[in-house]
Amino acid sequence: MKIISNPFRNGSKLADQAPYPSVETVRLGRHRSFCPDFEPTPLVDASAIAPVASLWVKDERPRMSLGSFKALGAAYVIACQANEASDKPGSDTLKGRTYVTASAGNHGMSMAAGARVFGADAVVYIAETVPESFAERLRAQNAQVVRAGADYAASMEAANLAAQENGWTLLSDSSWDGYTELPHLLMEGYLQMAVEAAEQCPEAPTHILLQAGVGGMAGAVAAYARVVWGDEPQIIVVEPTSAPALQASIEAGHRVFADGPDSIMGRLDCKEPSLIALNGLARDADAFLTISDTDVAALLPVMAEAGLETSASGGAGIAAVLNDASRTGLEIGPDAKVLCMLTEQPA
Numbered sequence: 001m002k003i004i005s006n007p008f009r010n011g012s013k014l015a016d017q018a019p020y021p022s023v024e025t026v027r028l029g030r031h032r033s034f035c036p037d038f039e040p041t042p043l044v045d046a047s048a049i050a051p052v053a054s055l056w057v058k059d060e061r062p063r064m065s066l067g068s069f070k071a072l073g074a075a076y077v078i079a080c081q082a083n084e085a086s087d088k089p090g091s092d093t094l095k096g097r098t099y100v101t102a103s104a105g106n107h108g109m110s111m112a113a114g115a116r117v118f119g120a121d122a123v124v125y126i127a128e129t130v131p132e133s134f135a136e137r138l139r140a141q142n143a144q145v146v147r148a149g150a151d152y153a154a155s156m157e158a159a160n161l162a163a164q165e166n167g168w169t170l171l172s173d174s175s176w177d178g179y180t181e182l183p184h185l186l187m188e189g190y191l192q193m194a195v196e197a198a199e200q201c202p203e204a205p206t207h208i209l210l211q212a213g214v215g216g217m218a219g220a221v222a223a224y225a226r227v228v229w230g231d232e233p234q235i236i237v238v239e240p241t242s243a244p245a246l247q248a249s250i251e252a253g254h255r256v257f258a259d260g261p262d263s264i265m266g267r268l269d270c271k272e273p274s275l276i277a278l279n280g281l282a283r284d285a286d287a288f289l290t291i292s293d294t295d296v297a298a299l300l301p302v303m304a305e306a307g308l309e310t311s312a313s314g315g316a317g318i319a320a321v322l323n324d325a326s327r328t329g330l331e332i333g334p335d336a337k338v339l340c341m342l343t344e345q346p347a
Contacts, residue, residue, distance in 0.1 A: 076189025
């Protein structure tokens with residue numbers, strides 16, 4: 001476990017060319033254009049399992065029947081583009097267009113679902129380590145699945161090359177120099193869960209723990225939390241010990257590659273952060289915490305017993321609250337009112 005305070009809090013951007021996560025242009029009704037049965041996900045009171053005054057868990061497992069918060073991202077981008085292409089978007093609005101991405105599963109599911117709704121094709125590159133069960137779920141959404149590389153970075157490189165060679169639209173949930181427009185719109189989609197959580201919380205949280213891979217969800221939720229609750233909550237970003245991409249970048253003062261062994265937190269096992277998310281979290285987060293595979297694995301049964309069954313990735317933020325050392329290091333005491341995100345259903 002490692003905890004660092006953020007020296008850039010409320011400071012300048014780490015990269016002048018990258019935008020912050022934006023809350024000014026959020027179009028919350030857009031999700032209903034591709035999911036007529038859209039419903040908010042619940043906020044669960046899990047205070048009984050943690051020695052704090054309140055533990056609220058935003059449960060993203062039922063999100064739009066896709067099993068994860070990422071349903072709000074790539075599909076939202078595609079819906080926005082369909083609405084730009086037609087006043088009455090439908091099942092053939094984007095026919096002839098192909099979207100391509102790399103994914104550990106959930107982001108690819110969102111892109112594939114959005115493409116299917118509006119008649120586009122979807123190609124999802126996955127690494128050799130991604131379970132075949134995720135590949136089958138992607139194919140059920142009519143996506144073409146291509147395995148490439150030993151890790152996410154390698155599959156992302158393959159997807160980017162395929163986009164250039166075939167004239168496809170690259171739709172990544174990360175961002176880098178020269179590639180920010182679509183990821184910025186994608187993070188706007190993630191704001192939906194933050195809006196719901198703010199409406200559902202009975203009072204302002206004192207602490208918000210946000211697990212991160214490339215950081216898109218954490219950046220979006222942190223941005224909205226600052227608009228709603230100001231400086232009151234302590235916002236803590238949680239990453240795997242073997243993939244501290246955001247923490248290492250904050251320490252270095254610029255975006256870096258943080259290599260390490262594979263983590264059981266597969267959807268968080270990203271070695272390089274999104275440039276937009278890094279900029280936003282440098283502004284909005286108070287601290288960055290790493291947590292080990294062992295600590296998270298030990299607490300998954302506790303979550304499951306409380307009705308919060310999830311993967312190591314989905315429960316990393318909750319695990320940090322339940323872990324004695326993390327809680328002590330973060331100064332989360334018995335009077336704390338904590339908000340966490342349960343981001344996905346079990347694999």
